[in-house]
Amino acid sequence: MHRVWFASTLVVAFFASNLFAADPPIDLAPGQRLVGKLGVGPAAENSGIVRSRNHDNVFWMHNDSGDEPRIYAVRRDGSVYPSERYPDTPGTLIGGAINCDWEDIAVMQDGLLVVADLGNNSNARRDLVLYLLDEPEPTAGRTTFRKKLFVRYPEQTTYPAPEHDFNYDCESVFTLGENIYLLTKHRSDTATRVYRLNDFTEGKTHELELLERFELGGQAVAADALPDGTRLVVATYDTLWLFDVRDADHPLAHPISRLPFKGDNVEAVAFDGPDRVLFADEATALLYEADVADFVPYGER
Template sequence: MRRRWQYLALGGGVLLLVGLVFVGVLGQPVDTSGVLLTPTARVAHDPVNEQSGVVASRTYPGLFWVHNDSGDTARIFAMDRGGRVVIPEWLEKRDFYVGPPSADKSKKPYPGITVDLANNIDWEDITLGDGNLYLCDMGNNGNARRDLGIYVVREPNPLSVHRTRVLGWVPVEYPEQTEFPPRTAWNYDCEACFWFRGHLYFITKHRPAFRLQVPSVDANLYRLDQMNYDRVNPLRKIDHHDNLGGWVTAADMSPDESCLAVLVEAPVQSVWLFDTPPQGDQFFQQAARRLVFHGAGQAEGLCFIDNETLMLTNEGRQIFELKVSDFKPASEVSRTAKRKAPR
């Protein structure tokens, strides 16, 4: 989530929200409960300047797809587990470099893979399914957007190409939303998507109306049942969680589809692991494990490296790794790390 100017139409007038300076803003204290995380790597490539979503490639083992937050051009990067951005060899020899600035002043920093026919209004997460990348332009801080959707891109070969194009744009909407923005709760922002059994899923990020920096701790789970390119597709609400400890900023399914990982930000940073339901897809009703932590900065990216390890990334280019074996039953963690969102 980039903190920026947002203009919202309301009752025929215009409300201007200015970063952190507006009525209702409440600064969030740093919560130091749980495990102190230490980075395992850093993305040392300047164009990756506000890393948001991340997902492990299934076609190119050991590589991970990442993208920047809103305000960037429409592009994606592939990197390895150590944060090194991948570039086609022929481009690196000729025009570009990756990593720290090159001594060869004729070379420029590699700009990543351009996604033609796309715009990054507010890309917040990325996921993979059926050989496609799904770029989720679902960021909606002010709950006023009516152009939410997902770009569908065939997964490119990051060792060979530097441009690709979208297969299609899937426009979506929340059927429950009738005001833009609503006058009460703002429950139509989303920074977390994942693929499960042939469907895209989305977990919403909530806040009180007109209080941009005040998190609500509940969340809704939606499923996309249709993927039409020529009409708006309604999202179906299928589940709800009353208290995740903060707002949701990323999610991913384990490679074996045994559990769903959900990254939660302020006021308490944590990752939840929800067991996959024996039937259906109401993940929030299943047994859960949780790891509470601090020291991860503004963490907005989460994906499974393998069934036993998670990668967590933040907007400061840091990379962290979490072991599934370190997670405890959520009921035990809640007794020692219970927090309420500020009112």
Template structure:
């Protein structure tokens, strides 16, 4: 196991205010009012189609897309990142999508697809996008924005024998993760039969590990995001324009529950999801198109 130290530049940049000030100084162009009217109309259409869902923000100012989402230290602020083909940058934004700061992390973005976070402020950047199911360099990076420590867990799936496997067995692409009780849970996006999300677990400690298959969830959507409520009784799985909710008396019971499907028609390529820290009925969702939504469970 090797622990890598982040540069002081990284730690400083995570909390820099210059990005925020620069964004607040930007002025609307001549088409500002027209754009506002268009966005209001789009919001109304989405609100009408999906009760409980409302757009609260839009990414701008250098955030190319949002593939993962996690809460930041201050209420109403978040961390996000882009996926394959983009720079290895962690962005800090507010609920409206305004860029507060950004930091280039000292490791590559092969295919970042998810952010998880523990109860101590650590973030887990999950570089496990695996469209062809052929990767042998899967890794989870752990960092804490309040310190300069960075560590990683290199992993393989315990039940994967071929790289890639046959087309119908291609269920080793992970775009969703969450942390619970010392473990990182990985949820696969089924590129084979398309009906099952496999759930794997890793210890949240660095090193080299085999991701252990815990269970399988029968689900019609291709999972792109995941989070668990603060009480551990609700698991939210995100797919394209749909949400699946699993509920139980405990986290373990929720994993065994039958998913309840909630349509998010018109929301776009929904990718990042996180529960409100103090409200187990409220979720925040981000999309590759750059929209940020608040969803109140009905």
């Protein structure tokens, strides 16, 4: 009996060790550090993160299309705050909202959260929308939005856009002062265009204001600005860009440094104070960090 038990134990240990050994090694770039793995909820397909301005150690996240209209309060180690009313269902459901293709989340100067339903892979959507909502308590099970703002790109005249201008997807949203900014994700080139929204009147479709174009060398998939508006971080699929914001009309005019990183599908980035950023991979649910001091000055390799 003891021999059978011992043999069985060896078999279980063998398969367990091989299971963990089968996990691919985590390959990190210089300056990139692993924080942890996201908990149930944002681990599904995270595509946005922003630091709370009302609560310590709270970052708000959401998933891409396929999830309910739900945001998740996450600690900086990736663990998720449980819902007080619905302990078996993490996150805060936003009543009345629809998650068609949520791609980023931001926070405004007055503390309102901005959830961006702007994903537009087909470049054919006519229902691009921003939800503005009061930040809920981290353990709240339900809330609703304060405003629902429809937007459109003034340059887009056909739906879908023509192949040579397939550039009306947006996965990067940030705020400066009282305004909301959008960065387009291009499929016709490797640049991005910066748009601004400064009118929050409901009941109409807002035409976005085009400000500038910047060559990223990749697709813009996430962005965040410091609360004081002095710095902006933008992510592509392999690089974090840091900008010194000197003019709100041209926020990408002064790139100062970059950090190449390694990941499968990073689509979420946020400042964690002025000297550090967090970024998350939707394919692996891994959460990373990097210090601004480790970014390479722009123009150097």
